[in-house]
Amino acid sequence: RLGRPSGSPSPPSSPRFRRQKGGFGGDVKVVERWLYFVISAVYRRRGVLLFAPLLYVSAMLLYMGTMGFDVGFSTSSSSRHIGNPAAPLGSLYRSPQMMNVWNMKSRQSWKPCNNLQNSQAELPKSNGFLIIEANGGLNQQRLSICDAVAVAGLLNATLVIPIFHLNSVWRDSSKFGDIFDEEFFIYALRHHVNVVRELPVEILERFDNNISNIVNLRVKGWSSPTYYLQKVLPKLLELGAVRIAPFSNRLAHAVPSEIQGLRCLSNFGALRFSEPIRTLAAKMVDKMIRNASTSGGKYISVHLRFEEDMVAFSCCVYDGGEEEQREMDIARERSWRGKFRKKNRVIRPGAIRMDGRCPLTPLEVGMMLRGMGFDNNTSVYVAAGKIYKAEKYMAPLKQMFPRLETKDTLASPEELAPFMGYSSRLAALDYTICLYSEVFVTTQGGNFPHFLIGHRRYSYEGHAKTIIPDKRKLAQLFDSPHIRWESFQRQLREMLHHSDVKGSEVRKPSASLFTYPMPDCMCKQAAAKNSTRLTR
Numbered sequence: 001r002l003g004r005p006s007g008s009p010s011p012p013s014s015p016r017f018r019r020q021k022g023g024f025g026g027d028v029k030v031v032e033r034w035l036y037f038v039i040s041a042v043y044r045r046r047g048v049l050l051f052a053p054l055l056y057v058s059a060m061l062l063y064m065g066t067m068g069f070d071v072g073f074s075t076s077s078s079s080r081h082i083g084n085p086a087a088p089l090g091s092l093y094r095s096p097q098m099m100n101v102w103n104m105k106s107r108q109s110w111k112p113c114n115n116l117q118n119s120q121a122e123l124p125k126s127n128g129f130l131i132i133e134a135n136g137g138l139n140q141q142r143l144s145i146c147d148a149v150a151v152a153g154l155l156n157a158t159l160v161i162p163i164f165h166l167n168s169v170w171r172d173s174s175k176f177g178d179i180f181d182e183e184f185f186i187y188a189l190r191h192h193v194n195v196v197r198e199l200p201v202e203i204l205e206r207f208d209n210n211i212s213n214i215v216n217l218r219v220k221g222w223s224s225p226t227y228y229l230q231k232v233l234p235k236l237l238e239l240g241a242v243r244i245a246p247f248s249n250r251l252a253h254a255v256p257s258e259i260q261g262l263r264c265l266s267n268f269g270a271l272r273f274s275e276p277i278r279t280l281a282a283k284m285v286d287k288m289i290r291n292a293s294t295s296g297g298k299y300i301s302v303h304l305r306f307e308e309d310m311v312a313f314s315c316c317v318y319d320g321g322e323e324e325q326r327e328m329d330i331a332r333e334r335s336w337r338g339k340f341r342k343k344n345r346v347i348r349p350g351a352i353r354m355d356g357r358c359p360l361t362p363l364e365v366g367m368m369l370r371g372m373g374f375d376n377n378t379s380v381y382v383a384a385g386k387i388y389k390a391e392k393y394m395a396p397l398k399q400m401f402p403r404l405e406t407k408d409t410l411a412s413p414e415e416l417a418p419f420m421g422y423s424s425r426l427a428a429l430d431y432t433i434c435l436y437s438e439v440f441v442t443t444q445g446g447n448f449p450h451f452l453i454g455h456r457r458y459s460y461e462g463h464a465k466t467i468i469p470d471k472r473k474l475a476q477l478f479d480s481p482h483i484r485w486e487s488f489q490r491q492l493r494e495m496l497h498h499s500d501v502k503g504s505e506v507r508k509p510s511a512s513l514f515t516y517p518m519p520d521c522m523c524k525q526a527a528a529k530n531s532t533r534l535t536r
Contacts, residue, residue, distance in 0.1 A: 110462030110504075112268065113523040116192060116261040123156075126194055128236040129203060130157040131214060133245030135165040137172075138179065138424040138431070139447035140248060142271060143514065145180075147251040149193055149266040150259045154225055155233050158194040161185075165246065172424045179424055181272050188270035192262060203241055214243045222252045225259060254509050257520070263513060264521035267451075268458050273428050276418060281432035284410040288433060291403065292379035299379035300369075301437035303430075303452075305359045305444035306393065307385040309335055316358035317349040356471030360443045362387070362397035364478060368469060369441070370400060371492030379403045381410075381437060383430035383448075385423065435459065441467040454515040461525075462518055463504035470495055 130152050134144035145162050152159035161176050176182055186195045199211070207213035217232055228251075236242050244250065273281070289297040311318070312331035318324060332340045340347070352358055360368070362382075369378075380401045387394055398404050407416065407429055419425045427448065434440050434452055442449035449468075456464030473495065477488055507516035 109525040110457075110518050110522040111525050112458055112521065114261050114264050114269075114521065115257060116265060123191075123194055126158040127156045127233065128158070128239070129160055129196075129199055129241040130155065130236070131160045131199070131211065131241065131243040131245075132162050132247035133165050133243070134162045135167055135246045135248055137167070137170045137447065138427040139451045141179075141424070142267065142451060143249070143447065144247045145271065146263045146266040146514070147249075148247060149189060149270070150251060150255065150262040151228055151232075152193045152195075153262045154228055154259055155236060157236060158196055160199055161195065161197050162247075163245075170423050172422050174422050174424050177274065178422070179274060179277070179428060181274050181278075184272055185270045189266065192265065199241065206240065211243070214241050215239060216243045216245055219244050219247075219250045221249045223250055224252050225255050253512055260513060260520040264517065267514060268455070268517070268521060273432065277425060277428045277432070280411060280415055280419075281429050283415075284407070284429065284433055285436050287410050288379065288381055288405060288437075291405065294377050295379060295438075298438035299381055300374065300439040300441060301381040301383055301434040302365060302369075302441040303434065303443060303449055304362060304365060304382050304384040304387070305446065306361060306387050308388040310359050310444065311388050314352065314358055315340070315347045315349060316352055318361065353475050354472065356473075356475060358471075358475070360469075360471070360474070362393050364474065365441070365443060366397040366400040367478070368474060368492060371489045372467070372496045373489075373493065374401075376400065376402060380405070381433050382406050383434050385426070439465040439467065441469075443469070450512065450515045454513070454517050457504070458517045458521060462522055465500070466503055467496060467499045468502070470498070 130148065132144060132148040132151075134141040134148075136144075141162075141164060148159055148162055151157075161182060164172075164175055166173055182197065186197075189195055204211070215235065217235060219227070219232070232242060232244075272278070288299050292299040308327070308331050312328045313336070315328075349358075369380075378401060380403060382397075382404060384406070407426065410433075411429075416426075419429065431448070431452060435455055440449075440452060440456060442453070453464070453466050453468075456466065473491070477483060477491060504518075505516055506518045507513055507520060513520045
């Protein structure tokens with residue numbers, strides 16, 4: 001547990017050290033007597049002497065579990081009082097207001113721009129039709145779409161609206177037009193890439209009206225533009241249509257500037273969500289702003305990856321009980337048949353945690369934000385799927401941040417009904433609300449934060465307040481039972497400062513412009529006036 005310095009109350013304990021709550025008193029004496037009896041019995045029998053340390057540790061954990069931690073502080077004096085069940089967990093200690101957490105300083109601004117020539121002339125005759133299949137969740141599909149636009153421009157091909165593959169994990173049957181504004185997508189790209197909703201009848205007839213008969217080119221991951229020109233273009237010219245499925249991560253990061261420009265245009269200019277998603281998301285953002293009146297309409301958003309499939313895939317241990325183990329085994333087998341039962345595969349949950357690869361629990365997220373200085377008046381939006389054992393794990397986070405909202409609290413069941421069962425549409429709502437937050441907190445990585453961080457940089461002059469925690473460091477802090485609150489808080493503030501420094505970064509050759517839009521999609525403010533703005 002975090003130690004309690006005099007005059008400063010502690011945050012809630014780590015889930016790995018907190019067991020059960022109780023008061024000081026008779027229970028402690030009973031446990032002490034029981035402990036004395038057991039250890040005495042053990043030492044009388046040399047045969048079980050080796051088990052003494054194990055029994056001692058077990059007894060001490062049970063002893064610690066009987067101690068209560070609902071310790072509050074009187075507002076009128078510094079004297080301690082035991083209990084205070086009426087006071088919410090978040091009200092027991094105060095932190096600076098949200099906007100005081102960040103050390104604001106002047107930065108050189110960037111502005112959206114693009115070097116693509118906006119020619120009004122008709123595009124040259126197409127070399128054929130490009131059909132791609134986008135797989136994965138919302139932002140994996142987004143990546144595939146943007147790369148498909150870039151490849152179509154490179155090959156002077158006509159892009160057919162991408163087909164969405166039904167993923168075994170996401171299980172979302174949505175089509176392109178259910179998630180994105182199809183008409184706007186075609187219109188926004190009209191001067192650069194031809195896009196059609198479906199193959200013309202005469203082309204489809206060549207393949208017996210079966211799109212599966214169109215040759216599927218197996219393109220390697222991260223292929224260069226040269227590969228497409230040498231291997232794909234000849235087939236396109238020969239057959240009039242080619243298919244690439246799957247089309248995930250099939251184009252290299254480092255490509256010529258005009259190809260990068262097409263990526264910028266498609267991601268930041270052409271891809272906008274469908275009308276139903278935009279309408280509901282706007283209402284939810286407006287409600288978040290109104291609920292955050294105490295902080296000038298500013299709120300923070302947290303991408304919480306503690307869904308059952310995420311917990312299962314991580315192979316981390318939380319409760320460590322038989323029920324959790326059984327549930328995780330079922331989840332792994334359902335989504336990744338046999339992957340975790342391969343011969344000679346060794347899973348070490350402790351090593352995974354210390355390497356920073358375990359999803360943060362809601363409690364750990366709350367403690368992290370507390371340590372960084374966010375107080376209980378902070379409006380928080382949690383972007384997540386269905387949280388694993390939500391009633392149990394979300395309770396402490398809600399106590400620490402009473403102004404916490406989710407999709408279910410911002411929208412009525414009737415408003416959410418058309419989106420239920422469609423994970424990508426629900427993720428689009430989360431994406432929009434996070435995009436407009438004052439601060440965005442990512443907890444596990446993945447395509448959602450990678451795209452969102454880049455989109456926020458693009459929308460906020462190259463720098464958006466984003467917290468990317470050092471999870472290896474967090475694991476050490478959370479698993480340090482004797483750490484004091486001042487030390488915990490100091491190290492969390494240093495982590496926050498590091499995130500702020502890294503908030504504005506120029507893309508490196510091996511990095512993605514979807515996360516680092518400078519300088520491919522943005523120009524420094526002084527130079528932005530001479531560049532063509534993207535249509536948003």
